[in-house]
Amino acid sequence: MNDRTDTDAPELTPVEGFKAASTYLRGPIPAELANDEPNFSGESIQLLKHHGTYEQDDRDRRKEAKEAGVPGGKYYSMMVRTVIPGGKLTSAQLLAELDLCDDVGNTTLRFTTRQGIQLHGILKGDLKRYIAAVNAVQLTTLAACGDVARNMMCSPIPKKDAVYDAMQQLAADLKEHFKPQTGAYHELWITDSATGEKTRAGGGPTLRTSGIKDGDAIEPIYGATYLPRKFKMGVGLPGDNAADLYSQDIGFLAITEGSGQEERVVGYNLLVGGGFGRTPSAAKTFAAVAQPLCYCPAGEEIAAAEAVMKVQRDFGDRTDRKTARLKYLVHNWGLEKFKAKVEEYAGRDLAAPLPVLVNEHNDGMGWHEQGDGRWYYGLNVENGRVKDEGTFRLKSALREIGTTLAPELRITPHQGVIFCDIEPQDRTKLEAILKAHGVPLTEEVSIARRWSMACPAMPTCGLAITESERALPGILDQLDTVLAELGLQDEPFTTRMTGCPNGCARPYNSDIGLVGRAKEKYTLFLGGSRLGHRLNWIYKDMVLADEVAATLGRVFAHFKAERQPNEPFGDFCDRVGKDALLAACEA
Template sequence: MSTDQALSPVDEFKRDSNYLRGEIAQEFVDGSDHFGKSSIQLMKHFGVYQQDDRDARSANRAAGGGKSYIFMIRTRIPAGVLTSDQMLVELDLCDELGNETLRITSRQGLQHHGVMKEGLQPLAQKLKQVGLSTLGACGDVNRNVMCCPAPLFGDSVRREMQETASKLADHLAPRTGAYREIFLQDPETGEKEKIATGEVVEPLYGKQYLPRKFKMGMALPEDNCIDVYTHDLGMICVHENGQILGYNILVGGGQGRTPSADKTFPALGQRLTFVTTEQLIPVIEAIVKVQRDFGNREDRKVARMKYLIHNWGLEKFKAKVEEYYGSSLPEPHPADVHGFDDHKGWHAQGDGKWFYGLNVENGRIKDDETMQLKTAIRKICRQFNPGIRLTAHQDIIFSDINEADKEALIEILKSHQVPLTEDISNVRRWSMACVAWPTCGLSITESERALPGIIDGLEAELAKLGLAAEEFTVRMTGCPNGCARPYNSDVGLVGRAKEKYTLFLGGRLLGNRLSFIYKDMVPAGDVTPELTKVFAFFKAAREEGESFGDFCHRQGKEAIEAAVGQ
């Protein structure tokens, strides 16, 4: 491990924390409604973010008060696979301890928002009772392991992949007892972990954990529904005749960037090697250890593995992975992604039962005057006890539905005013937004609350142009961190200033190409008119069968500007 570089404040916090303990336990009982700087960073490893209600800031300041502290706590759910009982507990907890909404994340997890400090431990304890955990959902460790969640059981490939995702999540989880001590038992009376002399507490992560967050996911060549090229470590399952031969390993993806810092950039993964199923975990361990030992610990802006690979080059990186693994690694298998399925609507599972993929706009599960989605999901879980699968597009799948129950499930959704997947437009179906205001402290402007209105406008304009049937992704984030993966989508909208966005074009639904900046600082009200002009050009000049993203990529920024005018 390199020891000649200075450490960022966060790395110092981790180093001095006694394996993520720090002062968290003491601050839980100090009478305050928030935590200190060190604890804020350490608690991310337990799935917890300290935030403040940004909608309340102006009123608080006018009244001479401070911040209204709230917390987000995220459940780690490998491959997005849940039971109905687990989903019901999550729904109950959002009412009892959160802001009465639950959010499906773009990494197949679940988030509670608006939780108060005193609710964090009870929430984690109740999740534990049904086999769920928030440990490793955030922080400088491997986060939720993504995988195609579709319950297609005609062959064993997806089921084996989902099981492997769960094994990887367990294998790469932090080993420290801090989470158990602080969150799952009374910190004043609970028994502290006894560490034997010489025992290695974190054999994979070490005392300082990773330099930055680490994300991984598994996809199929014919179904890249988890955006495999956007991960620090991606795995493309190579299979023939229902048997998994192994995995192509991709390295160095990542969406975050800082517009004011040219040294930062979004990146797609690069093809590193092919490994058999038996080699998978040892090779992944080697990759994680290389990032642990050589990733930048001084500047968190460039601490992700994509920057290490950018600085070293893929050849040097692979040589170091081989050194850690202890053997040479072959070239990748020719297999690559070539298809994408969002798994929405009705599908036969292959075992005599059915699953239904329901579009959940921007992943927000709630009840309001227009729709009672939360109540509908509760009723479906109680009446049919389906399996629950969360997708990378923030949607929900109800699995294991009997043929005789299909109509009754749809009737529950209709009676609670929940739009069916079959009844929504393509542009809405393929849209996605991050949380942004009012809870995310990093957001510059709106996203989740702004995108539905933009989609309303696009629906009308696309219908006028006769392009309503086109399939393309629209992804929006409130800041450049890119949580909704806007940099490889057909249309990306990234918060740049209050109610202003950078407009990206030229990615693609398949997810294996980055987009380009078309226009910067676009006012929210101008987004739909700007896109409408480009869609009109697309209709007039597209090649036969060409997608919108491919068209924009072929034309490029200058040609589009010349065609549509300024």
């Protein structure tokens, strides 16, 4: 006899209800696109994320909006992301995005920390025009955000060899395999129809808390309610962890055999359970680095990843979005139980992971021969922001490069851009275009700045507690002075800043993490690694922005005096530990 009652069922989050009632990501979006309101309802806002867009407002202008009597007291606009697996795109595609940022955006665009492109300031009435234009150049915004597999990261180096070719092909294959199958995206943004697919007999999809079975005709991987939370994947190499594999829900660590031109990818270690979003006031939340789950021979890795995703789909927490990421399921179950369930879903045993560790992070900056007689050049783009401002005219430089040299491009996980396939005789021409537009060459950028990145934060992000992108350059100016005085200006280390604890710029595994805590105050993390394989820890809380460089200066002075030979900064901090560092630097 089954004594279960409706009251025994867990109470799901409102977002789960929105997804279940949406008829595969449609919901009220069609009707709201047609009305005259400047913004969307809460239900549409949640569903629109799966289509690649977030609703925002200009927080710098809230007072002005209220005084002007603007509806809702805010100047609303949309942020839209373009999905670019491995950051790989053509000059024509970038030129189209540059045109759009002038036409419908706020005149700037941003290379994201996941190797995509992000535009801000798009008005609701221009949203369809923008997304249609992106698709017209063979790109998409579908699944750039939302409770789905997001943009696939990959080490972007354009070397002409079998290893990088295989990794970058895997990133493209993952994107294609895991893209949502609903017709809603095409109907809403590419056509004028919003009739939707036919649903099963008995009406629309029903809400399911777990046990979503395969065989869903429309979404065979995701089911009607998609995943409990966002899902991130990346592909990398022991000698090139640019894709920050340990920060991903699934990291694909390539295993190779052979050497030189004979080196080939033979399989991948799958790392699972990484993720950085956290809420300091909620002890149940935490940052986590991914753990090795299994080894998959080449050709079997996508099927294994699908099994991992389906386990998360069916058993991830749909009652609390704060604890809905895969990392919490892995933590709560333990790796052994989690692997057993993945094997059940995969229908086969999974081999133990091979004892291989990351040993380098290649950011691809500067000039490099790419293996076919041509060259590539990695340009540092501070915080990924592409703009023309004063004598700094990066946007115009990219336009000229795209129209005259037309190279293939790669956006890097550190928000830079790589110009590929440059003929030897065009190297000086590329540099001359950049210099003529006031764009510093990578070689002219300090090491600290080159290895830094920040999230957008103010004024567009609704979650931001304080500044990030607008604050980090000034902090680095001060830090560069301190490092030069110590003779450490050539020391490589990662600095990552976010305006809130959600960790979009991946601050929790960097050498130095700065996380917004209050207005102009940050939590300072130390002890991570440029390799990205270790979490850092809180060194000091509530550090004023104006005091960050001086605080770090004292730690760097101790590092210079006490480091072991060739010891990296993050390793030194981790070895010495918080208490000893505080005693030495803050006494």
